[in-house]
Amino acid sequence: MGLVGFLSNRQKTNVALTRARYCLWIVGNGATLINSDSVWERLVNDAKDRGCFYNADEDEILAQAITAALVEIDQLDQLLNMDSILFTKGRWKVIFDDHFLKSIARVKSSETRKLVVSILKKLSSGWHQPHNYRDLRVINVVSSPLLDVYKVDASLYLVWTVDIVKENEYYIQVLKVWDLLPLSGIPNLEERVAVLYGKYSADEIELCKFRCVEGNLHVPMTWAIHSKELVKDDAIELLSFQFASLNLRDQSEASANCHRANIMPLRIQVSKIGAYYTHMKEGRKPLSDSSSLAPVIAYAELVKFVVVELILVSGDFSSD
DSSP: OOOOOOGGGGHHHHHSSSOOOOOOOOOOOOOHTTTSSSHHHHEEEEHTTTTOOOTTTTTTTHHHHHHHHHHHHHGGGTTSSSSSSGGGSSSOOOOOOHHHHHHHHHHOHHHHHHHHHHHHHHHTTTTTOOOSEEESSHHHOOSSSSEEEEESSSSSSEEEEEEEEEEEEEEEEEEEEEEEEEEGHHHHHHHHHHHHHHTHHHHHHHHHHOOOOOOOOOOOOOEEGGGGGGGGGHHHHHHHHHTTTTGGGGSHHHHHHHGGGGGHHHHHHHHHHHHHHHHHHHEEEEEEEETOOOHHHHHHHHHHHHHHHHHHHHHHOOOO
């Protein structure tokens, strides 16, 4: 919260307010004005009483106007933080890599900056790029399943990933915006990103790949950090718990897709069951680590039908 400054003086306030002939808009920080112990407190309260007080965070038209103005005057630093009006209604927390901040600062075209800001706002709200709209040139260049790339204009591409951060006792999915760059620069970026994710465990990579869908939106997921240990738990207890928590036939498509978050650890056990059946069907010897699969094998016959039923109802267990 700031200070009103010299406008706390009644005479100066009078001059500022009485020059308008037809219409007067006062743009300021409501909390600062109300707590200024000046005439501004009464002005703001009077505006609220008359229904003439508008919060830019809640008024879409005002928010768009402020956003456009900040882009025009090259004040992107005020927009690219989670407290800005750009992300007020966002579902995702958005984190910006230094390379992106430097790249966007070099962009001279206000139209390109507006496009980037618009894309960032949509991403934070849960929008995702349909697979059938993806640039074939990008598909040929990008090999990492973690990278998402969007063509902003004729020469620049926005690159981001779903990452995870630790907050208190939880893993939380976030969007990490890496860079705004030409197509030719993406392979080098991919190598840099690969180095970072190379430090992640297999379980952490699975959390980054996971997508929860609500209607047409991708929404972030949260997991208790200790829950990743479920992957190593006894298979019978794990599968019993996971199947007991699912009731996909009674759920809408959106909630059913989100239930897939609950079965993330289950995917690893299901893949083990699949590997076991493939091995035995082809008449090969048991897997070398069959001792670790003993509880899975013992339970395989019981869950086989349920796994098939689950796939038919909720779709495959792929990350995409």
